[in-house]
């Protein structure tokens with residue numbers, strides 16, 4: 556990339572409202588890289604100033620960040636569905652030793668690599684689907700699985716694969732719809748076959764299937780309610796340790812990961828569940 560990307564303080568904007576030559580180059584490249592989902596601040600130039608959720612995901616991060624250690628020195632981080640790298644960059648700024656961002660869309664990865672260059676942050680970006688995270692063959696201290704669950708046609712399978720990569724903590728975020736948990740509502744150890752009543756209770760765990768589009772997006776497949784997220788996280792072998800904002804959970808592996816061939820997926824295939 557031939558752009559001159561020397562770091563300049565954000566205050567390098569010349570007269571109010573005007574951009575420096577370096578900022579104009581950054582702005583041009585931002586446009587060349589297509590539509591951005593994440594609004595990053597690249598030397599004072601925003602990448603998605605018109606985001607429909609406001610200053611996203613900065614607003615989300617402000618709520619999630621206090622639930623994570625202020626310093627991540629020495630830690631490894633995997634950001635799955637990293638998009639333009641916003642969360643990966645925030646972890647690197649907290650001192651993480653190694654940060655890997657993966658995404659299925661090379662257009663977003665190009666944005667992420669450009670942003671890393673402008674921000675002067677050493678983050679690795681790789682094209683990889685969440686369904687292939689096992690190919691990495693390693694665990695990470697922190698795994699971020701944010702804004703991706705509901706975009707997957709096989710979300711529960713993906714969650715099981717992701718959990719295998721978690722050494723210390725998983726940070727999970729999903730769009731939620733449907734009623735919140737009813738006070739005191741707990742999953743029963745069993746339900747009688749003839750009792751249909753629990754399924755009609757507001758807040759009973761539910762994944763809503765979207766056959767066509769949601770918000771004009773055909774990749775929105777399964778939208779959980781809160782009880783479904785919390786039940787799925789527990790069922791995937793995690794303990795919820797924090798819930799810093801309505802759509803986000805911080806979890807730790809409850810027990811050591813299952814031995815090879817002993818995961819729920821393998822046991823289901825083997826008929827030994």
Ligand SMILES: C[S@@+](CC[C@H](N)C(=O)[O-])C[C@H]1O[C@@H](n2cnc3c(N)ncnc32)[C@H](O)[C@@H]1O
Pocket residue numbers: 592593612635636637638639641657658659660663683684685686700701702703706
């Ligand atoms: C709604 S965005 C969320 C981005 C970011 N994690 C955040 O919360 O701001 C969903 C991201 O997941 C990526 N994605 C979609 N399907 C994927 C898959 N199968 N594996 C990895 N990434 C995927 C998309 O390309 C997109 O960058």
